[in-house]
Amino acid sequence: MNGTGGQEIRPDEGRTNGHGPERSVPLPGKRGWPERQQGPLLLRRGRVGAETTDQRLLDTTGPTDWLHTDPWRVLRITSEFVEGFGGLAELPPAVSVFGSARTPRGSADYLTGVEIGRALAQAGYAVITGGGPGAMEAANRGASEAGGVSVGLGIELPFEQGLNEYVDLGLNFRYFFVRKTMFVKYAQGFVVLPGGFGTLDELFEALTLVQTRKVTRFPVVLFGSAYWGGLVEWLRSTVVEQGKASTADMDLFHVTDDVAEVMKILDDARRRNGGSDQEAAERAAFTAVEEGASDI
Numbered sequence: 553m554n555g556t557g558g559q560e561i562r563p564d565e566g567r568t569n570g571h572g573p574e575r576s577v578p579l580p581g582k583r584g585w586p587e588r589q590q591g592p593l594l595l596r597r598g599r600v601g602a603e604t605t606d607q608r609l610l611d612t613t614g615p616t617d618w619l620h621t622d623p624w625r626v627l628r629i630t631s632e633f634v635e636g637f638g639g640l641a642e643l644p645p646a647v648s649v650f651g652s653a654r655t656p657r658g659s660a661d662y663l664t665g666v667e668i669g670r671a672l673a674q675a676g677y678a679v680i681t682g683g684g685p686g687a688m689e690a691a692n693r694g695a696s697e698a699g700g701v702s703v704g705l706g707i708e709l710p711f712e713q714g715l716n717e718y719v720d721l722g723l724n725f726r727y728f729f730v731r732k733t734m735f736v737k738y739a740q741g742f743v744v745l746p747g748g749f750g751t752l753d754e755l756f757e758a759l760t761l762v763q764t765r766k767v768t769r770f771p772v773v774l775f776g777s778a779y780w781g782g783l784v785e786w787l788r789s790t791v792v793e794q795g796k797a798s799t800a801d802m803d804l805f806h807v808t809d810d811v812a813e814v815m816k817i818l819d820d821a822r823r824r825n826g827g828s829d830q831e832a833a834e835r836a837a838f839t840a841v842e843e844g845a846s847d848i
């Protein structure tokens with residue numbers, strides 16, 4: 553170990569870097585011996601290398617195995633959090649809408665998604681979805697066409713389709729768990745449209761976070777009593793009945809078929825959580841400014 557990152561430094565021969573000639577040895581400094589400041593390190597005499605840190609970064613090529621190591625992945629994960637927090641920090645109050653990627657355009661479920669996206673936007677909420685097709689597209693469409701803030705948090709998938717055309721602010725994630733953090737962190741509530749495994753995963757993650765008080769502030773609304781009724785009944789008759797959840801846990805979500813009721817549930821929760829009419833006015837003002845900006 554030589555105090556310079558563990559690399560052996562031989563000042564008399566310089567270094568090769570994989571695609572350049574050997575470098576010259578640094579010349580003696582004012583005091584008569586070779587000297588170099590390397591970041592916070594002062595290197596003198598035999599400890600002075602022939603390259604600066606920048607040269608090593610920019611010139612060096614070599615094996616790329618490190619790209620597939622977990623320490624490197626940790627940096628990529630960190631960068632996803634940084635990009636996510638940075639991109640979403642200034643959203644107005646938002647609602648995350650989940651639902652099937654397979655909901656056909658023009659179906660009743662799709663039209664409901666559009667209606668809910670529109671109602672949320674008109675109330676001044678940003679609408680956050682997974683940015684994919686189906687119910688996600690429907691909610692983004694309603695929000696975007698109403699002049700609201702339409703957000704899509706895409707995910708890298710083997711059969712990726714890209715963000716739907718109604719996403720006006722999009723972020724793409726490699727990691728599901730980073731993306732899930734964004735759905736929760738920037739939302740005041742969840743609206744869950746009919747969906748499959750992905751939707752169920754998002755629903756139960758939300759319910760677990762509320763049940764364990766990791767989040768304390770938001771309502772979970774299941775839209776479509778006919779679709780969700782069987783699940784709710786099974787939760788009551790089997791899960792609660794056998795003591796795997798409490799009766800009170802059944803109050804952690806709402807089931808409705810009425811868009812106006814969705815808005816009322818969200819509004820009541822906002823008031824309970826200290827939101828004010830002033831805040832609602834600010835949300836509406838944000839939307840108006842965004843609309844103005846989009847005209848420019």
Ligand SMILES: C/C(=C\CNc1ncnc2c1ncn2[C@@H]1O[C@H](COP(=O)(O)O)[C@@H](O)[C@H]1O)CO
Pocket residue numbers: 649650651652653654681682683684685688706707709713746747748749750751752754
């Ligand atoms: C299945 C197809 C495309 C998948 N594209 C998706 N893009 C973005 N987000 C997705 C996608 N698929 C699932 N999700 C997430 O899960 C929820 C929907 O899953 P479900 O199993 O379809 O219910 C959704 O809320 C997304 O966050 C091609 O049709």
